[in-house]
Amino acid sequence: MAIEIKHEIFPKDPKKSYGLVELVKGTSPITEKEPETTVFSWPNLLFIELIAILLSTAILIVLTMISGAPLEEMASPDTTPNPMKAPWYFLGLQELLVFFDPWLAGVVLPSFIIVGMILLPYIDVNPKGVGQYNYSDRKFAIWTFSFGLALWYIMIVVGVYFRGLDWQWYWPWDNWELHKPPSGVSLIDYSVILTSWGISKSAAQLIAYATVLGYFVVGMTIPFIFFRNFFKSLGFARYNITMMLFLLMMGVPIKIILRLVFNIKYLLVTPFFKI
Amino acid sequence: MADWMENLKNKIVETQVWKSIFRHGYPDTDTNRALVMFSNVLLHLHPVKVRKSALRIRYTWCLGGLTFFMFILLTITGVFLMFYYVPDTRSAYQNIKDLQYAIYFGNLMRDLHRWGAHAMVFLVWLHMTRVFLTSSYKPPREFNWVVGVLLLVLTLLLSWTGYLLPWDQLALWAVTVGSKMAEASPLIGYSGPFGREMGMRVDNDIRFMLLGGTVVGQSTLLRFYVLHCVGLPLLATVFLAVHFWRIRKDGFSGPL
Numbered sequence: 232m233a234i235e236i237k238h239e240i241f242p243k244d245p246k247k248s249y250g251l252v253e254l255v256k257g258t259s260p261i262t263e264k265e266p267e268t269t270v271f272s273w274p275n276l277l278f279i280e281l282i283a284i285l286l287s288t289a290i291l292i293v294l295t296m297i298s299g300a301p302l303e304e305m306a307s308p309d310t311t312p313n314p315m316k317a318p319w320y321f322l323g324l325q326e327l328l329v330f331f332d333p334w335l336a337g338v339v340l341p342s343f344i345i346v347g348m349i350l351l352p353y354i355d356v357n358p359k360g361v362g363q364y365n366y367s368d369r370k371f372a373i374w375t376f377s378f379g380l381a382l383w384y385i386m387i388v389v390g391v392y393f394r395g396l397d398w399q400w401y402w403p404w405d406n407w408e409l410h411k412p413p414s415g416v417s418l419i420d421y422s423v424i425l426t427s428w429g430i431s432k433s434a435a436q437l438i439a440y441a442t443v444l445g446y447f448v449v450g451m452t453i454p455f456i457f458f459r460n461f462f463k464s465l466g467f468a469r470y471n472i473t474m475m476l477f478l479l480m481m482g483v484p485i486k487i488i489l490r491l492v493f494n495i496k497y498l499l500v501t502p503f504f505k506i
Numbered sequence: 507m508a509d510w511m512e513n514l515k516n517k518i519v520e521t522q523v524w525k526s527i528f529r530h531g532y533p534d535t536d537t538n539r540a541l542v543m544f545s546n547v548l549l550h551l552h553p554v555k556v557r558k559s560a561l562r563i564r565y566t567w568c569l570g571g572l573t574f575f576m577f578i579l580l581t582i583t584g585v586f587l588m589f590y591y592v593p594d595t596r597s598a599y600q601n602i603k604d605l606q607y608a609i610y611f612g613n614l615m616r617d618l619h620r621w622g623a624h625a626m627v628f629l630v631w632l633h634m635t636r637v638f639l640t641s642s643y644k645p646p647r648e649f650n651w652v653v654g655v656l657l658l659v660l661t662l663l664l665s666w667t668g669y670l671l672p673w674d675q676l677a678l679w680a681v682t683v684g685s686k687m688a689e690a691s692p693l694i695g696y697s698g699p700f701g702r703e704m705g706m707r708v709d710n711d712i713r714f715m716l717l718g719g720t721v722v723g724q725s726t727l728l729r730f731y732v733l734h735c736v737g738l739p740l741l742a743t744v745f746l747a748v749h750f751w752r753i754r755k756d757g758f759s760g761p762l
Contacts, residue, residue, distance in 0.1 A: 269555040271539040276556050277549070283568040284575050291579075291621050292614075299613065300620035302606065305599040306678035308721065317683045318669050320627050320662060325683060334698045337687025348655045351638075352648035360641035362559075362759045369641070376638050504692075504699035 314398050322390030323383050329398065330487050332505055340483065344379075347476040354473045356464060371461075379480055418496035436500075443499045443506060446485075450478040551750050560760040565640070569633035574746065576626035581739065583619040586611075591671065593731035595724045598673035623665050630661050642759035650752040653745055660742045667734035670727060681722050681730070689713040 303312075317325045327336035359368035366373055395401035399411040421442070425435035451474050455462050462470050486506075489495045497505045518524055519531070530541040540554045559565070590609055591601045605612035634654060637643055643651035670681045690698045695713060696706035708720050718725025 268559070269557050270561070271536065272552045272554060272556050273533045273539045273542055273549075275561055276552060279561060279563070279568070280571055283572055287572055287575060287625070288579070291618055291625065294621045295614060295617035299606075299617045301676060302602055302672055303675040306595070306673045306675055308678070310675070312675050312679055315679045315683055317680045318665060319624075320665065321684065324687070333687050333690035334692055334695070337684075338691045338695070338698065345655060345659060348634075348658075349652050352643040352645075352651045355644065358644065361644050362640060362642070364639055365641065373639070380635065503703075 313396050314394055316390070316394075319387060319391050322394075323386035326386040326390040326394070327483070330490050334504065335506065340479075343476065343479055347480075350472060350476070354465070354469045354476075356466075356469065375477065375480075382480075382484065416494050418490070418494050420497045420500055421495050422500065424495070439499045446482070447475075447478055450474065450481075551754070553754065557758065557760055560758045562760070565760055567632070567636060569629055569636055573626060573629040573633055576622050576629060577742065577746070580619060580622045580626065583615045583622065584735065586615045587619060588735060593671070593727050595673060595727055598671065598727065602672045602674070619668075623668060627661055627665055630658050634658065640759060646756050647752070647759065650749060650756065653749045653752065657742065657745050657749060660738055660745065664734060664738045664742065667730040667738065670722070670730045671734065673727065678722055681726070685713050685717055685722065688716055 316322065324337055324341060327340060330336070331340070355369075355372055357369050357372065359365065392403065393400055395405070395407045396410050397413075399414075401407055401411070405411075422432075422435040422439045425438055426432055430438070451471070454474065455470070465473060486498065489498070499506045519528075529545050530538045533539040533542040543549050543552055543554045587605065590605055590612065592598065602616070605616050607613075637651065637654070666681070666684060670677045689695045689711065691701070691712050692699045693701060693704050694706065694711060695701050696708055696711040698706075701711065708714065714720060716726075716729070717723070718729050
């Protein structure tokens, strides 16, 4: 339905060269600042951009002279390269395949990383530190983020520089052409270890479920009891999401350590999936 | 400047043609510095004035801008490569060989495209780290962080789809590794948890959709080519526009 305008206070006049400005209530990031704190984008900002563009292009051209884009033999489904490596930025995920089944390493964990990052601004309620490199007011946030980032980079470095034939561990001084003998270590499921201690099979399975569930239950409860302010500042929903993501992230290195130190293959074996 | 040059310059800038293109003089006065931002479509993403603190290199390290520049550089070099590349499994590899050995500047364009891609992935990570460390994702900028995460995903997908195009061993097997992971997706991959219960088979699950077949082949190459050269860049452009627009609307986070 068109709105009928009864009368115009300022009728349109083609001869007028001025426009009308209206004042509205609202916020602007630039209000209450002195005009002296701002400078013109031309040339101040544009010259920085120009220099950055020229420098980065120069660096890239130098890099192309040092090392060109690789091109191996033509694709052939008949010969499988060994090791079979994904692009470097995915090697962290490929490295996770050593410790987790593909559905976890390749799909669920990366999905949680992305979802966790999307949720980040909504679960971090600490208003401090905007516009500055501030560590002292947000220690938990910075440590958690740095931990995840370090984990990601370490996995990539391992995948790129320490994985050779058969995805075995190779030191830079090892002969990378030579196959390593398969490690004599046999990996055992957690429940199998329990049964070897004389626990019945069904009880062992029950303990396996309880261990994985217990990790999350205990992990969720400890901050709730001992860090009440942390819980209160986040509120119920944010607390649960934050702790769930935190425990999932910590679960990754925990599983890796369990595998490396105790040779545990799976913590939990269900008919549908294995963790 | 010599007099005749001054005269010539004045003659040129007073012509109808010049005036129809440029509405103001060289931006050396405050008026013209404002006008250049209003009237130039390439510059209008910038505000007329910026806070001095926003210009501090050691605050932003130019990371976001450089990421965008990599996107432009990749578009330019990519268009050049497209003139010589046919997404056909019988010729793709030979096209790359031609680019390396027979075509003028072909090698430079391919190497720049490769290094630019590496740089873009790395710069996105660094940019996000910077944004995290300076709390720039906090209100009112939450949604722009979300858009940024989506741009990260698009960057990785662009890199991954581009990886297949040279059709060498590296390409084929890197994509095979990636698609094996897709096959293990819960519910929508046939070897993933609950996949078979959902009726997934090797010829109808997510991997099949991705590859256009059960193995990496001609359909995969075409799919990845179209996604790499058209689909994903278009999507990235839309999100980039939103990303920059939100920076202008929400203001720059720099130190106050």
